[in-house]
Amino acid sequence: MCGRYASSRKPEDLAGIFEVEKWEPEETLEPDYNVAPTKEVYAVLDRPLKDADDRRPVRQLRRLKWGLVPSWAKSPEGGARMINARAETVHEKPSYRRAFATRRCILPADGYYEWVTAKEERELEVEGRKKRPRKQPYFVLPADGSVFAMAGLYEFWRDRTLPDEHPLAWWATCSVITTEAETSPLAVAPAQGPRSLFDIHPRMPLMLTPDRWDAWLDPDRTDVEDLRSLLAPPPEGLMRAYPVSTAVSNVRNNSPELLTELEAPEESTLF
Numbered sequence: 001m002c003g004r005y006a007s008s009r010k011p012e013d014l015a016g017i018f019e020v021e022k023w024e025p026e027e028t029l030e031p032d033y034n035v036a037p038t039k040e041v042y043a044v045l046d047r048p049l050k051d052a053d054d055r056r057p058v059r060q061l062r063r064l065k066w067g068l069v070p071s072w073a074k075s076p077e078g079g080a081r082m083i084n085a086r087a088e089t090v091h092e093k094p095s096y097r098r099a100f101a102t103r104r105c106i107l108p109a110d111g112y113y114e115w116v117t118a119k120e121e122r123e124l125e126v127e128g129r130k131k132r133p134r135k136q137p138y139f140v141l142p143a144d145g146s147v148f149a150m151a152g153l154y155e156f157w158r159d160r161t162l163p164d165e166h167p168l169a170w171w172a173t174c175s176v177i178t179t180e181a182e183t184s185p186l187a188v189a190p191a192q193g194p195r196s197l198f199d200i201h202p203r204m205p206l207m208l209t210p211d212r213w214d215a216w217l218d219p220d221r222t223d224v225e226d227l228r229s230l231l232a233p234p235p236e237g238l239m240r241a242y243p244v245s246t247a248v249s250n251v252r253n254n255s256p257e258l259l260t261e262l263e264a265p266e267e268s269t270l271f
Contacts, residue, residue, distance in 0.1 A: 005112040023061035045105040068175035069157040099153035111141025143187035143240040151206040188240030
């Protein structure tokens with residue numbers, strides 16, 4: 001799954017990486033080292049500009065709220081629970097299938113956090129029998145230091161209790177697509193602890209390599225089977241992981257120190 005991540009790159013840097021044509025300086029977000037559900041996050045998407053005569057898709061950097069609210073929802077209350085969409089079923093779930101067909105985005109990150117627990121408890125989670133407790137947090141990121149481009153979906157929801165001109169009349173929300181975690185060895189593994197991403201958690205955000213960015217963002221690609229081919233996992237051996245302070249477990253903590261690599265886990269993870 002993906003329940004927390006870090007996003008500290010400047011918008012102008014993201015604009016260059018993703019060849020963004022349009023972004024508004026007033027929408028700049030502060031670096032966030034502990035991004036949690038319901039926060040506003042950066043998203044890269046291709047969409048015609050509002051009120052423009054030219055209806056061609058334009059690559060934009062936008063701010064979206066993390067926690068997808070379907071356009072047909074009666075209220076936004078369920079958004080905080082819809083932070084992840086499973087790659088295996090995203091094309092058929094009512095909450096996600098429309099966005100999967102036409103409203104796909106990339107959520108740029110430095111990397112994501114995941115919490116390791118004992119093997120026996122992790123097996124129970126895979127079986128859906130127990131919610132795993134959080135223990136030692138790890139930070140997972142591309143081994144080469146490049147941007148972690150998470151596959152995402154976005155939606156618009158209209159708050160009918162507000163007039164059209166109200167700034168909060170429209171909600172723009174998003175969800176991260178997750179896939180099965182890699183079982184192959186990490187490109188760079190910690191001295192102690194997990195040797196693969198699956199050792200950390202059975203799910204991971206779906207990372208899109210640059211060769212898939214344009215196809216993923218193209219709103220004119222709407223064939224479901226064609227789009228499902230883009231959900232294939234990235235090549236193995238691209239990721240590294242290392243233990244970080246348990247301070248990240250408290251969402252109120254937010255500083256670059258959360259990304260500091262520890263020499264050893266703070267808590268036993270029973271590997």
